[in-house]
Amino acid sequence: MKSIIITVLVISLISFVLALLLTLADKYIADYGEVTLKINDKDPVTVPGGNSLLSTLRDQKVFIPSACGGKGSCGYCKVKVLKGGGPVLATEKPWLSNEEMESHTRLSCQLKVKENIEIEIPEELFNVKEYDTKVVNIEDVTDRIKKITFELPEGEEIKFKPGQYMQLKAPEYEGNDEEVYRAYSIASSAKDKRHIELLIGFTGGIATTYVHKFLKVGDTVNLNGPYGDFYYKDDDGEKMVFVATGTGFAPIRSILYHMKDNDIKREAVFIFGSKTTKDLFLLDELKMFEDSLNFKFMPVLSRVTDEMNWKGDTGHVDDSIRKHLINGEKYACYLCGSPRVIDSTVAALKEKGVSEDKIFYDKFE
Numbered sequence: 001m002k003s004i005i006i007t008v009l010v011i012s013l014i015s016f017v018l019a020l021l022l023t024l025a026d027k028y029i030a031d032y033g034e035v036t037l038k039i040n041d042k043d044p045v046t047v048p049g050g051n052s053l054l055s056t057l058r059d060q061k062v063f064i065p066s067a068c069g070g071k072g073s074c075g076y077c078k079v080k081v082l083k084g085g086g087p088v089l090a091t092e093k094p095w096l097s098n099e100e101m102e103s104h105t106r107l108s109c110q111l112k113v114k115e116n117i118e119i120e121i122p123e124e125l126f127n128v129k130e131y132d133t134k135v136v137n138i139e140d141v142t143d144r145i146k147k148i149t150f151e152l153p154e155g156e157e158i159k160f161k162p163g164q165y166m167q168l169k170a171p172e173y174e175g176n177d178e179e180v181y182r183a184y185s186i187a188s189s190a191k192d193k194r195h196i197e198l199l200i201g202f203t204g205g206i207a208t209t210y211v212h213k214f215l216k217v218g219d220t221v222n223l224n225g226p227y228g229d230f231y232y233k234d235d236d237g238e239k240m241v242f243v244a245t246g247t248g249f250a251p252i253r254s255i256l257y258h259m260k261d262n263d264i265k266r267e268a269v270f271i272f273g274s275k276t277t278k279d280l281f282l283l284d285e286l287k288m289f290e291d292s293l294n295f296k297f298m299p300v301l302s303r304v305t306d307e308m309n310w311k312g313d314t315g316h317v318d319d320s321i322r323k324h325l326i327n328g329e330k331y332a333c334y335l336c337g338s339p340r341v342i343d344s345t346v347a348a349l350k351e352k353g354v355s356e357d358k359i360f361y362d363k364f365e
Ligand SMILES: Cc1cc2nc3c(=O)[nH]c(=O)nc-3n(C[C@H](O)[C@H](O)[C@H](O)COP(=O)(O)OP(=O)(O)OC[C@H]3O[C@@H](n4cnc5c(N)ncnc54)[C@H](O)[C@@H]3O)c2cc1C
Pocket: 067, 165, 180, 182, 183, 184, 185, 186, 198, 199, 200, 201, 202, 203, 204, 205, 206, 207, 208, 209, 247, 248, 250, 251, 362, 363, 364, 365
């Protein structure tokens, strides 16, 4: 028995060392020279080989959604590779369905460009642009969430749909030697084409440490976008339910501004989950929406104490849905927050008869 365990350990160690050597050799010794990149029906361009397809495209100012910044953990960066992609890697497989593999869909952050390559991307991605914005305001809306206003460069404007997101480039800073991209939902009105507001919560990770500990008014920040198919649709139902926790409020805020700007009076309720009253924010704005739209804000708290004198719902957002929602078939639902919150909310909405094709969500993974 002992000899079997030792043999398994030795084989594992040798495999690990070989894999490490191959990775290092690929990174530091391999030279793929120049290759050509052809996108859709455009003329091929010459690019340096050896980088990921995602970063190769970014160097060509073609931006692919990449919410995890290329870590292979969001599955957003899919493109069709018609020629020259090599075999599908183990790190891509968990994100690709059988149909996607058959149609040559790949994760562009995992695939390295080593030979001439031909790809196909949706035409709308050519509208995604990058902007070197200036930070014009930073406001603490809770002790863990900042509202940041970015101004676009002189003469530039952005067109986006309320609910879509941008990607923010967090540069290297003291204690972090990695430049990363992270997704943030646009929290502001699409009517203001010169400014973008984001609500960014502190998680202790790379981008949020940059934003919360280093970012100052006057700094330049690189944003690219807009991205995403989570956005307000006029004709998706009679009534609306918005559900969010924490910074999931961001895209809902943009949608509410859109409704106000366009005098849309559809009946809408916003179920917002927080731990305590301290985690509720922008309450004056929510009151303004209640006064000007056919809209009701319904916070639900999970950690109520006597001192709070709380009269509203207690528990979690799915409890409030089960308690209040009737005639689910009349509703279109927009959800935003952590994967756990989205999954429990979707289950509660389905129980209440909301049709699956009327449930839209962005998971903040
Ligand atoms: C479509 C989309 C829209 C998004 N919109 C917003 C938004 O409007 N506002 C916003 O603040 N975030 C938003 N996010 C999340 C955001 O993209 C980042 O994932 C988040 O800010 C963490 O980035 P980081 O670089 O600081 O953490 P990372 O360096 O990526 O992670 C470091 C560590 O922190 C943990 N961690 C990461 N995120 C969280 C979290 N949310 N809660 C607890 N632990 C976490 C990770 O598990 C990891 O261990 C959105 C995500 C997506 C996919």
